[in-house]
Amino acid sequence: MDLGKCCFIDPQAQLKTALANQDIRLFIAVLSSGAQIDPGDYDKILSTPGSQDFIEACAAHGGLFNDNSVIHAASSLDPDNLTALLKFRPDNVDFKDRQLTPLNSLAKILTEENASSVLSCMKLLLDYGASPNIPDDREFTPLGYILSKNKVREHKELVQLFLNQPMLDIDSLRYGEVRQLLQVHFPELPLPEERQRTEMDINRLLKTLRGGDEALFEKQFAEYKELAHQKEEYHDMLKESIKLGRQRAIEIILANGIDFKESDFLGRAIYWGNWKALERLLAEPNFCPHAHLQTNEICALIDLSVESSKHQRCFDVLMASKLVDINMPSSGWRTPLCFAGMTGCTLAMQKLLKRGAYIGSRTHPKSLPIEHIPHDVLEEHFNSCITLNNYGPFNQIFEINIDFRNLLLYGAQDGPISEPYNTRHDEMAPIAFMAKSKELRHLLQHPLISSFLILKWRRLSKIFYLNLLLYSLFTVSIVTNTLLRINDSDHSALITLTTVFSYLGIGYLTIRESIQLFLMSGFRYFWSITNMMECFLILMSTCTWLEFNDKETQRVLAAFTILFVSIEFCLLMGSLPVLSISTHMLMLRQVSITFLKSFGLYSIFVLTFSICFHILFPTPPVQDNVDPLKEGKEEFDFAKPIVALTKTIAMMTGELNAGDLEFTSISSYLIFLFFVLFMTIVLVNLLNGLAVSDTQTIRAQAELNAAIVRTNVLCRYELNETDYVIDELLKSNYRILRIVGQMLRNIVPRYQIPRQVSIFPNMDNSDSGNDMAEVLMANVIHLRNGGTTGRFKSKRGRRRKWCPSP
Structure with a gap:
């Protein structure tokens, strides 16, 4: 061939053409012209039978064979390819690729058809110093694989080849399984002297785990345990088992006891999507996941579960576990429900709400989970919180069950609030947000929310009416007293009486606002216009008793005082x-x-x-007749x-x-x-x-x-927070404050809204009738018939009987 006529052809393309056509002359000519072989072409040459000439040509022209070249040459099952390579690269005969040496890879692909080629290649490798004792990740040596394929015609010849190796070890691995097989199948062959098995260590156990032979792992673990190793060493094995999904190994390790305090087993199970391991860990009696850790992992799962069915299953396992506290904020001060709302994961929001996630948890920066939940998701879940029994709405034992699980803060065990967030919290905050939001305010008429408001009102109504009564007395007293003093009335007894009541009213207002400022609200107190007006009212009311030389100033103060008192009274009546x-x-x-x-x-x-x-x-305009009384006025x-x-x-x-x-x-x-x-x-x-x-x-x-x-x-x-104020008064060192606290406790007893309420609307109970049933009867039936919360109606009827669910 005239190479001058094809000089315009790409040398790399010529190399590929020569390889495809098995044209060794063209291949050598192109290499001589300076062409470079791609690494992929090297591997193709080595694994193609009958390519010894190409291998020699590559070696002669400075070919750079990589570490796994011997494995590729062995995979060709061509002794000539292997011989050509080993002349130039006699090393790396034990290099592992995917945990297999060249000998292991040959033994693993051994069949009846390729037995003679495998035998020839193995002889070459052993002659060049390949070790017959290197196992794979399942502790199988090349001889172990050969013994497992006893139907091969050259079976005995292959076995004899390995038995002729002076350094052969048939006792150290798999508890001498190779020796036992040789004694069964080849009793006539002489075997090497029995060696003492090496001591079991953590590396061998991890290697067995990676190989997937859990039956062997069970034997090795039993031996490892008898060597009195510390249980802290079990952590690596358990982590590897979780990663690889070795469920039997997980059971074996957990059955022997393990310390869960310092290791993130839960996080690893979630990260790898091993829901079975996660379920088993949560069922372990001694396992108690760290609160912040579990919340962080739930938040991570919300992202992962969108595209992975395994992680969705992990999320379901966490939701089903009583150990998982879904209301605990993460290290970033976000609850899982808040995170699900911010990421827009509707499925996670629905599952968290069904699990009982609290919609009023304050998160950083002071936002509520309900702010990120779509109104349709929230409304659909609220509908599911209202359940009816199987009897008709006009049956005597017709029952309405209301579940407030998302409106009250409960711990992981559905009991009292857990310790990390056993602090004051505002149960009305999410409902207040509904009232402000145009998209959510219609939910205030939902049976769930209206029932909750009624129960709240039953708790706080006594305080409200007491405050209204005291302020009404103060309003009447100060208005009457101001009018009598401004007009210089002679009714001294009435003036004295109204003065006393006015002072008592000012004292009451001062104590009330001081409690709000110093015990409860702090700086939030000054954010309310109503609070500022009440402070100004106290100041103006006090100033009306001061004597001024200028009567006009006295009258102005009195007028403004009556004005502010009346405004406050109207606001209170409007409530x-x-x-x-x-x-x-x-x-x-x-x-x-x-x-x-x-x-x-x-x-x-x-x-x-x-x-x-x-x-x-x-x-x-100038007026001729000026009234003398109006003269001098502006x-x-x-x-x-x-x-x-x-x-x-x-x-x-x-x-x-x-x-x-x-x-x-x-x-x-x-x-x-x-x-x-x-x-x-x-x-x-x-x-x-x-x-x-x-x-x-x-x-x-x-x-x-x-x-x-x-x-x-x-x-x-x-x-x-009335309960908190009363508790603080009862703990006071001053007897008078304790007496006041006890009086308030008698008026407002401690009351906790039950998590579930059952209502029997068709049972008369005039003694303890409840407004809740009057409102709910029509609304629940409307909801049951597929109605929406935008058209709830009220129903005035008989008083109904209700009781907390157990």
Whole structure:
């Protein structure tokens, strides 16, 4: 061949062509021209029978054979290939690839058809110094594999080949199994002298585990245990067993006892998706997973379980275990439910909620799990918390079961709160978030939430009504006392009586706000406008008893005091769980907010017109007949900017008093006319329309708004945590405080909402009737028929009997 004519061809392509066509002359010519063989082509040449010439050519041209070249040459089952390679690379005859030496790989692929080729290759390897005693990961030596294939024709010849090796060891591995097989199948052959077995160590056990021979591991472990090794050495074996999925080995190790304190067996089982090992570990009596660790692993599983069925099974195992506390925050201060919500894993959220995950756990940065849960997932789960018995709704023993497992904080054992988070927590926080969220507030009418609110109200209603009574007495006393003193009344006895009650009321308010500030809320106290107004009220009420030289100051203080007292009283009355009262107070609040928002923008026009009137009407018209009583009083006109602004606002209501204005030009008429049309007609009617719209919306959702009001009241009282305050008073070193605490405890006994409640709505019980059944009966039937929580109804009927479930 004329190589000059093919010089344009890629040398690498020529090499591949020569190999494919087995053209040794072209192959040598291309190598001589400087072409380099790819590593993959080396392996292909070595494993292809009849390639000894190519191997020699590669070696002659500086071919770089790698460490596993001998194994590739042996896999060709061509003694000539192996001979050609060993001439240049006589070393690495014992190099392991996938735990197999060349001898092991040949013994493992031994069949009736290739027995003669295997025999020839083995002779070559042994002649070049290959060891006959190196086992694989199952402790099988080459002779062990040969003995397991006793139907091969050259079987005895192969056995004899190994028995001729002077360093052959047939006793150290697998408890002398090779010697036993030789004695059974070849009793006529002389065997090497019996050797003493080497002492069992951890490395041999780990090697057996990796090989997968668990029966051998059981024997070796029994021997290893008798050598009195420390049980801490079992950790590596258990970790390896978990990783490799050796369930029998796990049972063997656990049956012999192990210390679980310092090792992360649970995390390894979860990481490798070994749900069987995870289930077995959690069933171990001495196993108690570290709380933060288990929460971290649950959070990790939420990510892994999305694409892996094994990890989904691990997640199910953790959810079924009573040892796992799903409400414990992780090291990053996130509960598993919060993490599932943040990652959007709906399946994990559903399983965690079903397991009883608490939706009110505070996480960092102070967020709630409920904030990350879609409303449809939450509503579907709330529906599952309401169960009915098999009797019809009009049967006498018809029963409604309500499960509050997600609204109350329980420990891992479904009992009292576990120690790591046995601190004060706000059970109303998630419900308060529902009330604020437009997407979730309709759930306040769900039977589960409405029942919970009713139970909360039964607990705190006495405190609420006591506070309302005391404040009502204070309001009547201070208003009466202020009016009597301002008007210099002669009813001294009444003044004295109202003064005493006013002082008692101020003292009560001071103690109440001090408890909120110092014992409960801390700096959060100052975030509430209501709290700040109450502090200002205490200050103003105290100042009304101070004597001022200026009577006007005294009157102003008295007026502001009565104003703030009345506002506080209205807010307190608006918190009553009466539908009509709460609805009207909510309308007042919403209309006020809407007006302030709208008027904040429109105030630009008010300010503009007040400046225009101040410029156009700087002085009032001169009047001939002036009333002597009004002489010396300040006129209510546009002469001063502040007075002009006030009068402009008053004119918006319709009090124009156009006859008192002195129009000097046509421009003043036009500006005044524009004010009348734009401000008193358009703007005022616009504000009225917004108010009407708000009131209609509130009336259409009266029951929902009542639930929101009740939620806000309960949140405020729950935040102050009455039980905690009473407990602190009872522990006080001062007798008077202990007496007060005992009195409060008699009024508000300790009450814990049961986790489950059973209601029998068709059983009369007028003595202990419950509002809960009155509301739930229609709602539960509506829900059972496939209705949604957006259309819950109330039902007023007989009082119903209810009882906590055991």
